[in-house]
Amino acid sequence: xxxxxxxxxxxxxxxxxxxxxxxxxxxxxxxxxxxxxxxxxxxxxxxxxxxxxxxxxxxxxxxxxxxxxxxxxxxxxxxxxxxxxxxxxxxxxxxxxxxxxxxxxxxxxxxxxxxxxxxxxxxxxxxxxxxxxxxxxxxxxxxxxxxxxxxxxxxxxxxxxxxxxxxxxxxxxxxxxxxxxxxxxxxxxxxxxxxxxxxxxxxxxxxxxxxxxxxxxxxxxxxxxxxxxxxxxxxxxxxxxxxxxxxxxxxxxxxxxxxxxxxxxxxxxxxxxxxxxxxxxxxxxxxxxxxxxxxxxxxxxxxxxxxxxxxxxxxx
Amino acid sequence: xxxxxxxxxxxxxxxxxxxxxxxxxxxxxxxxxxxxxxxxxxxxxxxxxxxxxxxxxxxxxxxxxxxxxxxxxxxxxxxxxxxxxxxxxxxxxxxxxxxxxxxxxxxxxxxxxxxxxxxxxxxxxxxxxxxxxxxxxxxxxxxxxxxxxxxxxxxxxxxxxxxxxxxxxxxxxxxxxxxxxxxxxxxxxxxxxxxxxxxxxxxxxxxxxxxxxxxxxxxxxxxxxxxxxxxxxxxxxxxxxxxxxxxxxxxxxxxxxxxxxxxxxxxxxxxxxxxxxxxxxxxxxxxxxxxxxxxxxxxxxxxxxxxxxxxxxxxx
Numbered sequence: 001x002x003x004x005x006x007x008x009x010x011x012x013x014x015x016x017x018x019x020x021x022x023x024x025x026x027x028x029x030x031x032x033x034x035x036x037x038x039x040x041x042x043x044x045x046x047x048x049x050x051x052x053x054x055x056x057x058x059x060x061x062x063x064x065x066x067x068x069x070x071x072x073x074x075x076x077x078x079x080x081x082x083x084x085x086x087x088x089x090x091x092x093x094x095x096x097x098x099x100x101x102x103x104x105x106x107x108x109x110x111x112x113x114x115x116x117x118x119x120x121x122x123x124x125x126x127x128x129x130x131x132x133x134x135x136x137x138x139x140x141x142x143x144x145x146x147x148x149x150x151x152x153x154x155x156x157x158x159x160x161x162x163x164x165x166x167x168x169x170x171x172x173x174x175x176x177x178x179x180x181x182x183x184x185x186x187x188x189x190x191x192x193x194x195x196x197x198x199x200x201x202x203x204x205x206x207x208x209x210x211x212x213x214x215x216x217x218x219x220x221x222x223x224x225x226x227x228x229x230x231x232x233x234x235x236x237x238x239x240x241x242x243x244x245x246x247x248x249x250x251x252x253x254x255x256x257x258x259x260x261x262x263x264x265x266x267x268x269x270x271x272x273x274x275x276x277x278x279x280x281x282x283x284x285x286x287x288x289x290x291x292x293x294x295x296x297x298x299x300x301x302x303x304x305x306x307x308x309x310x311x312x313x314x315x316x
Numbered sequence: 317x318x319x320x321x322x323x324x325x326x327x328x329x330x331x332x333x334x335x336x337x338x339x340x341x342x343x344x345x346x347x348x349x350x351x352x353x354x355x356x357x358x359x360x361x362x363x364x365x366x367x368x369x370x371x372x373x374x375x376x377x378x379x380x381x382x383x384x385x386x387x388x389x390x391x392x393x394x395x396x397x398x399x400x401x402x403x404x405x406x407x408x409x410x411x412x413x414x415x416x417x418x419x420x421x422x423x424x425x426x427x428x429x430x431x432x433x434x435x436x437x438x439x440x441x442x443x444x445x446x447x448x449x450x451x452x453x454x455x456x457x458x459x460x461x462x463x464x465x466x467x468x469x470x471x472x473x474x475x476x477x478x479x480x481x482x483x484x485x486x487x488x489x490x491x492x493x494x495x496x497x498x499x500x501x502x503x504x505x506x507x508x509x510x511x512x513x514x515x516x517x518x519x520x521x522x523x524x525x526x527x528x529x530x531x532x533x534x535x536x537x538x539x540x541x542x543x544x545x546x547x548x549x550x551x552x553x554x555x556x557x558x559x560x561x562x563x564x565x566x567x568x569x570x571x572x573x574x575x576x577x578x579x580x581x582x583x584x585x586x587x588x589x590x591x592x593x594x595x596x597x598x599x600x601x602x603x604x605x606x607x608x609x610x611x612x613x614x615x616x617x618x619x620x621x622x623x624x625x626x627x628x629x630x631x632x
Contacts, residue, residue, distance in 0.1 A: 265611035272625035295581035309588035
């Protein structure tokens with residue numbers, strides 16, 4: 001791998017980058033070699049994760065944030081992660097619609113991930129794509145995930161600041177922002193804040209933050225927004241951007257920064273190790289003609305699944 | 317392992333079973349040995365998975381189904397999976413509330429799983445607990461998951477029939493029942509069907525089912541319910557039970573049954589292999605004093621994460 005091989009990426013060439021991302025999806029060795037070569041050129045982007053309840057208007061908030069950062073002169077890369085939409089190509093469709101809106105703006109690059117079936121795959125791919133965007137020179141990388149689940153929480157390990165979006169009117173389902181999600185939140189957003197119940201939602205969130213605060217009370221700002229698609233002028237978006245910068249100042253400077261950086265690298269390594277092991281397991285199982293034949297022995301109770309699994313793993 | 321060791325489980329002893337489930341959580345070798353010994357006594361339970369949008373009233377539907385199956389004289393085991401609630405003990409609390417309601421009914425056993433951090437852990441644990449409940453003689457095992465994500469979809473691999481619950485009034489967020497979830501649905505429920513918009517929700521679901529139907533159109537019934545906590549008398553619950561039995565008849569008899577049984581055993585083996593590999597990776601990393609030191613080299617750009625991860629995996 002020579003500098004010439006990665007120069008187009010460093011120059012921000014979109015076609016080369018898109019091809020590299022596709023090759024990374026396929027785990028092509030030459031693509032991973034390029035990623036390694038790009039690594040020394042990364043570390044400049046600031047990654048903001050956006051997650052929250054389905055229906056909270058996350059993608060509208062992301063669109064408004066893109067406009068916000070563009071207005072500030074930053075180049076913006078976006079990774080959209082949609083683990084629940086693997087069959088429909090739904091993420092791809094959303095991708096295209098957004099791409100159209102920003103098609104004439106070379107300062108915005110959007111990449112959707114709807115991969116499934118690879119264990120730890122979404123989180124690994126998010127780190128991969130974020131590194132490529134970073135090397136391409138995007139100062140701001142937004143990571144958006146839909147849904148609520150372990151995937152989302154894993155993916156957020158790649159972010160420097162995590163924004164969790166909710167809305168009024170979910171009633172008892174404020175619990176749908178479960179503590180797992182609340183635990184990773186650095187900034188909380190009450191979107192659609194012109195809806196009835198915004199006060200109550202904010203109170204509930206503050207209450208949950210207090211309940212959570214065992215030991216050191218993590219400082220989490222709550223911001224109200226009324227995001228409007230494609231413009232930074234939606235109410236509260238400037239304030240959200242400012243809250244993210246305040247978190248950045250608190251978390252990523254001074255004494256805490258080193259620990260945070262280490263935790264983030266540790267999370268990435270953990271994901272990579274697990275993903276590599278999963279790759280290895282898939283290959284080993286494929287080499288044995290898949291699991292179908294062995295599974296049949298289990299179906300017929302000729303053996304039990306735990307013994308078979310142990311044997312398979314021992315044979316790797 | 318002798319028959320005497322597992323006899324209390326086969327006799328349905330709840331304290332012994334609860335202890336075994338705890339020991340399985342800790343991956344104690346003696347517990348896994350018991351699971352293997354129980355395996356020949358399993359295969360009689362019918363597993364019904366219930367998942368869907370947060371706020372759709374899944375747990376109310378589950379409660380009503382418990383009452384429905386109890387009224388039919390079946391013993392009912394329940395596995396509640398709540399991957400988003402690991403810190404609060406939320407699942408445990410809900411567990412207790414439910415347990416109280418059914419405390420006097422020895423025909424109902426409820427077990428909550430709120431484990432996190434174990435890769436593939438939730439799905440593995442669901443299969444484990446379902447096997448124990450099956451060996452204990454529960455004819456009906458309900459598997460409830462909250463949230464929407466890959467976890468839910470993985471967990472549903474353990475079920476014979478998967479019920480996906482939604483409600484009117486999510487507006488555009490019918491898309492929150494993403495195709496991933498729709499893909500695993502055998503029966504669709506429109507709960508809170510007395511709400512405005514139930515007709516539209518049902519039409520939207522039918523439309524999505526049609527869109528999905530590339531090749532063979534999977535037969536998925538849509539049932540409207542107005543579930544009432546703790547009673548089978550909620551409108552539509554009997555019909556839901558009947559729809560599950562109709563799916564059971566279609567899917568688990570005749571020619572398709574063998575393929576389905578094999579797919580289910582294959583999914584279980586896949587989960588077990590992945591989980592065992594993750595265990596191995598965790599141990600290997602712990603033996604090296606965790607990843608912190610290695611991560612520091614990455615933070616300082618002295619090496620890159622992909623090379624380090626490959627080295628770690630090679631050294632296993």
